[in-house]
């Protein structure tokens with residue numbers, strides 16, 4: 001399949017694996033890229049720019065295909081060493097960066113000068129237009145269904161994608177709720193040039209996370225995510241578990257007086273315990289509603305091949321058949 005996204009990034013299939021904290025290590029990124037998609041290493045999971053440089057080198061040893069690095073811009077009192085991370089990306093020869101979390105304008109000149117293509121992930125048409133105006137090459141349009149941070153507008157992809165198609169000139173992929181060939185064909189029909197998946201890629205053989213996390217995704221239904229941090233306008237969609245229930249109870253009890261410190265034990269530094277040790281109630285963790293569509297743990301290649309075969313059959317047989 002050829003789309004503006006496959007052309008832009010030099011990939012075989014229009015499928016991207018979004019950055020995921022403590023999931024997006026070199027093993028997963030390389031597996032996705034080797035399968036013809038675009039794998040992405042999560043920059044900030046590497047605690048220092050030196051460690052990111054090392055992770056990029058590990059990924060390069062595992063694939064000769066294009067892969068990217070995610071840079072998430074978080075509001076922080078002590079921000080990470082972004083210039084250092086960008087230097088590691090440029091010196092590591094990475095040619096694709098996924099930005100997210102905030103406007104990447106400050107960092108674009110350095111990235112563009114190094115010939116890096118930037119795909120910015122955002123949850124609204126206005127932020128997508130801003131990203132286009134400052135020179136981003138593509139957008140990942142992240143609908144309300146998504147795992148992680150869906151923003152505060154709550155617009156699902158059935159509305160958000162056609163709205164993006166009406167306004168944007170640069171290509172975009174659909175992100176949030178994407179799982180299979182049906183998702184891909186629907187995304188293309190709504191104007192996207194491909195799709196970005198997070199949660200679905202966690203339940204793959206190569207995702208370097210604990211088996212408990214993968215089995216929790218297989219077991220979960222579409223009813224099993226919750227929105228937390230809404231009172232702080234930093235909404236996050238997470239899988240329901242004991243920690244999520246504790247956060248929601250505190251949000252309800254403390255109302256608008258809630259501070260980050262009140263819920264920090266459920267959030268701060270919990271990812272390694274969940275993703276690596278498989279301690280499923282250690283804290284809250286991002287998960288999309290798409291968990292309801294995950295029933296197995298294939299390899300990245302099996303998953304991508306299956307998606308492409310299903311999408312091609314849907315277009316060539318089911319949809320084309322309706323016109324006959």
Ligand SMILES: Cc1cc2nc3c(=O)[nH]c(=O)nc-3n(C[C@H](O)[C@H](O)[C@H](O)COP(=O)(O)O)c2cc1C
Nearest residue numbers: 018019020021100146147148176177198199286288
């Ligand atoms: C466990 C997990 C961690 C994530 N961490 C990040 C992150 O660090 N930076 C980021 O930009 N997006 C992050 N995301 C969002 C994904 O990149 C992607 O946009 C999202 O998962 C898409 O929705 P889906 O889960 O329905 O596919 C994360 C998602 C999950 C499930």
